[in-house]
Amino acid sequence: MDRFASEREEMVQRQLESRGISDKRVLDAMRKVPRHLFVSGTRQARAYWDGPLAIGHYQTISQPYIVALMCEALELTEESDCLEIGSGSGYAAAVLSELGRSVISVERIPELADLARTNLETAGYSDIEVICGDGTLGYSDKAPYDAIAVAAGAPMTPVALKAQLKPGGRLVIPVGQSQACQELLRIRRASDGSFRTENLGSVAFVPLVGEDGW
């Protein structure tokens, strides 16, 4: 237990359970991952507040509720192989790794890829692979995936991400025609190769910048 354990518990109850997050494995993962180790020293006191925080390079670590919502929507099991686009601080990758079997995370800004690697190592998550590259193209080396989480807002769903889903796999991605707000979509690949899309609600993410993004 660290000195933030009670703040984390409060975060789980007041920000997650009260808003309808009910997957016990997700709640336990959020209770466990030390979010304060993914923000810089001066911001640690606010690590568990109900909103995003700056991590440098005009990027943010997502609000705890949004991380939990995406993880719940991905329907992860201990056997899930996961891909994350947008490592940022590395926090969401750590939460994903508590839920799935493997996590690969792609980050386009080299300094943030380094930050994510350092934070993940400090927090004890040594088996997460952080790749520096354009995540709009997915990561074909280890495809297909059971679950893909995109932590930045796209103008349209990148075709490569859908292609890199296993049959039955889920892609959770914010999509919107403006860079200011998006709809959080869950796209499920059926065993016949067709896709079904559900809208999980309005969100505001930083832009997904790349070949098949902004």
Ligand code: SAH
């Ligand atoms: N999951 C992160 C939040 C990241 S914010 C966390 O828990 O801290 C979104 C991140 O997506 C930013 O770091 C941004 O640089 C990154 N990003 C934007 N476009 C990208 C792309 N095409 N490929 C990979 N990363 C991208």
